[in-house]
Amino acid sequence: VVHGPLTRCRSYGYVPQKYASVYYSQRACEGGLIISKATVVSETAIGYHLVPGIWSREKIDAWKPIVQGVHDKGGIFFCQLRHCGRFSHTSARNAIEAGFDGVELHEANGYLIEQFLRDGANDRTGEYGGTVENHCRFLLDTVGAVRRAIGSDRGGVRISPFTDILEVTNSNSGDLAVHIAKALNHHKVLYLHVIERRLEPYGEAPTEDVMLLIRKAFNGPFIAGGGFTRATRNDAIASGRADPIV
Secondary structure (H helix, E strand, O other), X not given: OEEOOOOOOOOHHHOOOOHHHHHHHHHXXXXXXXXXXXXXXXXXXXXXXXXXXXXXXXXXXXXXXXXXXXXHOOOEEEEEEEOOOOOHHHHHHHHHHOOOOEEEEEOOOOOHHHHHHOOOOOOOOOOOXXXXXXXXXXXXXXXXXXXXXXXXXXXXXXXXXXXXXHHOOXXXXXXXXXXXXXXXXXXXXXXXXXXXXXXOOOOOOOOHHHHHHHHHHOOOOEEEEOOOOHHHHHHHHHOOOOOOEO
16 A cells, blocks of 8 residues: 655645644554655755755654654655755655655656656756766666665655656657666666656546556566556556556
8 A cells, every 4th residue: 555645735944744743644554655745855946835844953853753653553654855956865864864764756747857857858968968878867876876875775766757747848758767667777776656647638648558668677666656546546456557556
């Protein structure tokens, strides 16, 4: 059982509030994984108001009772890190200090790292642009830094290959996602979390065949998300496109 990240924008002063302990503990269960709301790694990387951070002692200490509430129910709690730039490894260590069982790197939804991944946004010609390998370099640098900081068995990665949020587009999203999945195998990340394209104004877009290719390319647990119903969830698991569904 996996509870996906839901960013509710109620963290005043970028400090997680006491209500969050009730919110998460109500949803925790024995052996179930909860992925926290998007948590920013630096005061220079906030993006929008009222999201929680984890870059200071005040924020680490505020997270501790929230995490403990999930653990008291027997749950597993991962902190989703957003932006994931130069301070990602420090924030990963902060998350572990706060009691989280691991972190999920949010490399989706048009944020910084996805802007490097997509050729519709990244027109660099140096070592971070031009080829698929170079477009993925920043992501893999970040994954490597987090792996060295807390270990590969405590880190997952989330990507959204089928969305074009913030006009961050790509000419061949399926091939890019398969390349990412294969590259992440070398870093031995704990899991890969992929968002299917279901939240669209034109209805559901078919992504099943590509999702199966991505799933086959990745060696570890594979989480799928994106507006699933009970029926589509059961179909995704039965067809082998995903392990758990958020």
